Amino acid sequence: MRIAFNARILQAPRTGIGHYVAELAMALTREPDVHLSLFHGWGWSSQLPQAAMPGYSRLGPLLRQVPGAYRARRWLEQKRFDQRRSQVIDLYHEPSLWPLAFDGPTVMTLHDLTHLRYPETQPPARLREIERRLGHAVEQARLILTDSQFIADEVRQHFGLPAERLRVAPLGISARFHPREPEAIDGVLKAHGLEAGRYLLCVGTLEPRKNLSLALRAHAALPESVRQAFPLFIVGMSGWQQAQLNAELKSALADGHVCLAGYLPDEQVAQLLAGARALVFPSRYEGFGLPVLEAMASGTPVITTRCSAMPEVAGPAGNYCEPDDPQELREAMLRLIEDRQHWQACRAAGLQQATLFSWERCAKLTAAAYRQALGG
Incomplete structure (x- = not known):
């Protein structure tokens, strides 16, 4: 399976979703039938970036101040994404909220519905962009992954989705987290x-x-x-x-x-x-x-x-x-x-x-979702 995997969030300092993207991508490389192409927002690579893009922490405040900045960045990312289309991609996985346009099967991960439950915690411009795009993205995705059953139930109830369109793939633990003397x-x-x-x-x-x-x-x-x-x-x-x-x-x-x-x-x-x-x-x-x-x-x-x-x-x-x-x-x-x-x-x-959680298990559940979305 040739998978386009959106790793753009790794341009930012890693917090929860960034760690998810990095750890899942590494674990998926150990699945024998999964071949990842990583999109980094401005181009493609087979390697994960080792550090955040310099100056990225200043980009968020800038986007909040410039009218239309979110849409402009999105347009540029879509143009860069489409440049890969000369190579065959079987499926696109969007692991962070809203997918780019893709005419093949899409799997997306919805980590939570913070924008609905706590809209006051989102910058207004970003919230408007989420509200504009998310409903269509959910409608277009063949399968939606969530990190927990709680979120799967929320997504199913809010969007009126059948249970078979949702798959729960709990997160895992990086090797650096272990007891230490x-x-x-x-x-x-x-x-x-x-x-x-x-x-x-x-x-x-x-x-x-x-x-x-x-x-x-x-x-x-x-x-x-x-x-x-x-x-x-x-x-x-x-x-x-x-x-x-x-x-x-x-x-x-x-x-x-x-x-x-x-x-x-x-x-x-x-x-x-x-x-x-x-x-x-x-x-x-x-x-x-x-x-x-x-x-x-x-x-x-x-x-x-x-x-x-x-x-x-x-x-x-x-x-x-x-x-x-x-x-x-x-x-x-x-x-x-x-x-x-x-x-x-x-x-x-x-x-x-x-011990109930691992990135290996998360990757296997994710790969199984890919196969299902591709009709396997």
Whole structure:
């Protein structure tokens, strides 16, 4: 099967969908009947880019300010995409929201319906483009992949699709996420002023949907001695409407028991996950919640919300709270800090839960969707 795979998102610093594209593409190369051609927005390659395009982080704000910029970029990408048409492509896979035009069979991945559930978290110009294109894209796709059953059910109900047009392919775990001895991560932790097992970690883009304010309020409610011994360490790049967090975040940072690290390289994040007392992931809405899986695979207990796909990923290993209940999150933090037996049980349960997920399985399910879309 000759597959055109849109890897344009890898021009940006990698967050959830970027990791999905990179890991799935690598895993698909191990499927014997799958031959990928990777489209990078401006051309084609058989190789994944090793790093984001220089200056890409400045492109988003620029697109939001220039009228028609999203459509203009889209037009240019379509022209570049069509230049490949001299070579035969059996199927096109769009792994990130809206497909380019293609007159053959298309498979698309819908990771979530954030634009419907939380439209205020999207830049207006981008939201208008999604609304303009997505309905037609869903109609044209032969099969739609989702990361979780929760999102498959949402997509089916919202678009009125038959169940046979949807396939669930849960995400996997990169090899860098595994338990590590304290001495193996000591250098990275010391560089950030941390000690193994003595901090709580938040990972995610700084935007309202990620609900970081809940973690800040819960941590601030811990006893002073506990906050001093177990600071809250936050890793994530700036997102849309981060200004909503600024006042609360500035207050927490001034308190001295919260640290904002910004965007960090993947290997540093993996080491920080392995060294944390717990991952605090209070998101209101996720199509999967990859940091939850990565933390469990690293031997780190997880506190997350009873929302969307998170219980599907964390399963019985998760510690859960409501997305608007800082007291419940505070108690979950305190228990993992003070109750060593509970911490050990959550660690063991998380490692077991993580074995249910792999990029190899994701790739096999994706390849099976390709075959089905091609009539195999």
